[in-house]
Amino acid sequence: ITNLWTWLQQIAFEAWNFGRSDPRKIISSAKMGLALVLISLIILFKDLSQNSVWAIMTVVVVFEFSVGATLSRGYNRGLGTFSAGAIALVMAELSILTGNLEEVFIIISILITAFCVNFVKMYPPMKQYEYGFRVFLLTYCCIMVSGETIKEFFDTAVSRLLLIALGAAVCLAVTIFVYPIWAGDDLHNLVVKNFMNVATSLEGCVNGYLQCVEYDRVPSKILTYEAYDDPAYSSYRSAVNSTNQEDTLVCFAIWEPPHGRYRMFKYPWKNYVKVSDALRHCAFMVMALHGSMLSEIQAPAERRLAFNSELQRVGTEGAKVLRELGNKVNKMEKLSPGDILSKVHEAAEELQKKVDKKSYLLVNSAKWEIGRRAKVLSDPEDTDEDLDDKTKFLAKSLSETVLDLRSVKLSKSWNVHNTNTSAPTSLLEDDLSENMFKKQISWPSRFSLNSNMALSEESSTYESASALSLATFFSLLMELVARLQNLVDSFKELSEEANFNEPSIDPLVPEEIGGI
């Protein structure tokens, strides 16, 4: 009994949390209860219990979370019932004409109708009317089988239609007039949330990269793209994954009458999805940036920090643009005059110039067949402070490389040339059984043991790979900046189509001054 009690407590707690997370769910449930009570009262007091099932069924089946979904369900049900009724009426008439072949005729007509309806139902563009087709088939079969003559048919059909209409009316009245929940609002908020999420992810990735956040063990949930509680990851994941939700919401939103802030017939809901798609195109780049953070071959910290301020600036400016656009969508304002992208482009250009000057940090010049290090270093024209910089790094590639490599994680499979793989293999197997994390095997232990020629060659191979990974991070970031243009364009299209307000006061100006 104590077990049962704690179990009940747990459930109540869970339900409470779930309800608090989105109070509209509680409201929606209460509305469903209200609709059912209303229809029950009507049935009880009007004594309609004979065919009451139709009214109740309509309420139960048509009632959905948002106004748009309920309207689309109700439309499907109404049209399905009505057209099936009309066609069945004609067919029933015809079946009487066939005389004693009546039953054969009925069976064949059911077979053909069922086949056609089911076939059309599976045609992808008809997907949204799936429910209507089911209702059609149900009504058609019921009428045909009950073998009603026209007289009977009209009586029952009318009473059924009335009951269904009654149920639908109760449903619609409750959804629209009692605390309406609009799918359009949801879509609007989802798109805004996606903007903020991608901005958070971008900042998280750039900062994480500069702070050299290392995943000692890459969580296997990330490796299989499941939900995982890492802000940089979960934010872009939710933006990338919202496709289906958006598609569903847009299907419902187009059913909704003008309401609230969307005072316009044929509101361009589809443009919201377009903006979100363009945002997703940017989010894929954030995903790639995050991928290069997860990568097994990593650039050493000093090299990353050489570009610290420039990388940081591009990340911050990019996130600022995304947030600004998200706010504009939220406030339904057009873009302020002036190029919203100018700052981030400036920052990107700064970064590009810096990279250009210091591109020796991105490759391993030790391996070039010409112009070897030693020569370069003894060059008499080297005078400026950058020389120290370079000397430091190049010297490091001889002396400190061993140390740098400690941070380079290599998966087991890379070490096919090494013989003593027994220890790491068992580690790996331990991990597979644990199944929570996938551990990458670091190689310093073996590195210090056998330092033969092949190995040191391999290590310098990975050293240069590690530097190149920095180059990757740059160009992914640059590509992200380039993709922002596309996003801004689709936002402009939306703001035109949806008649967004002109911006009243430019909220960026004070912020910029504060920033500088």
Add this chain to the structure above:
Amino acid sequence: ITNLWTWLQQIAFEAWNFGRSDPRKIISSAKMGLALVLISLIILFKDLSQNSVWAIMTVVVVFEFSVGATLSRGYNRGLGTFSAGAIALVMAELSILTGNLEEVFIIISILITAFCVNFVKMYPPMKQYEYGFRVFLLTYCCIMVSGETIKEFFDTAVSRLLLIALGAAVCLAVTIFVYPIWAGDDLHNLVVKNFMNVATSLEGCVNGYLQCVEYDRVPSKILTYEAYDDPAYSSYRSAVNSTNQEDTLVCFAIWEPPHGRYRMFKYPWKNYVKVSDALRHCAFMVMALHGSMLSEIQAPAERRLAFNSELQRVGTEGAKVLRELGNKVNKMEKLSPGDILSKVHEAAEELQKKVDKKSYLLVNSAKWEIGRRAKVLSDPEDTDEDLDDKTKFLAKSLSETVLDLRSVKLSKSWNVHNTNTSAPTSLLEDDLSENMFKKQISWPSRFSLNSNMALSEESSTYESASALSLATFFSLLMELVARLQNLVDSFKELSEEANFNEPSIDPLVPEEIGGI
């Protein structure tokens, strides 16, 4: 009338094509017809037309495309009806005890039940039982409202339950015994198809990159991640997008009894999804590779071709591994002994060494503060053939740069420093109105017009960016290779859990010999 006729022809043609693309849809429709005819025959000959609606409704509502989906629907319907019946019976008894408050009691119980059921229904883990909850609510309300006493209740309840059972039995018999369509098969094939798709995309990207396929106008459908007919794009897109389909299929597959090749209770269908998730993790890298093909800043062709054979080999070997794994899943075989990844790792190492030696191709050394080009070139120790190579490229960076830059497409926004932007702006607007393609504005026209200092500096900035994009392509490819390990691990897990067969003959051996 001719219009109508051509319209009908079009529809028939479309339907024919749609049917041919997946004949199982035709079969499924015919099965639906068969089930409805069977239930109609039973009703007509047993004269059950009184409550026939329940049997027909059950068939219409429970019948689904695959066996698993039908079973899960039937289970939901059965459980929902039965439990609602039992609870309603108790409540109806209680309501009689309340005497003249009976109706108040009924209304309150409906309100509370509707609220609770609707609330629980929205709890995400309960999503798959959504239909069951609806049926529960429907049955409960119908029984409560009809105000039946125990005696009546039992009579109608039993006849209804029998009719529902009859409908469900007909449905199940038809789905299982007449050309069964298994969701498990679909899942299996989907995963195999994903493997092949990612392999195709990988090859397509690497080959496209080497053949310098340029998107003069990046199709705006790609920019918004919509379906677009480009093999390299559509293949990985379908693999990345199949998440939802897989989730749905796995929900149905777990309902299916052991059948065909899956002779095992509790077949590990979830591991199929895991493998597919790991594959998706690789597909994201292919996506990033494709992204760098779409990128506005591109490496010149000669530099790409310098790594032609190595890049090609990594791409081919990677695709081979993916196809091999796909075939293993398809044939349900375990991996052959030996490391399936050894070849692709070798190829990756080759590429890495080559990159290491020629990393000067990846950066713009002209901007280094120390060790300037001229010095490097006059180095007396330069002897081997790589020298020519390098000389060529470095010389090019002075003379031919202008030419190379012609292939560098820059978006309008990059050119904020240039004054004569009127012409390209109008071009852009033309395009927005056309709305099919988004054209990137190339800049040679202006480049030849005003060649002031700022511009030439900018051009060399983009020159080095263009070379870095090659480095990006490398490291993304390397990261892809590293991620294959994870994929192989999850395949191994699947092959253990699902008891795949030992490989009989190694199909790789002859192919390898042929390949060499």
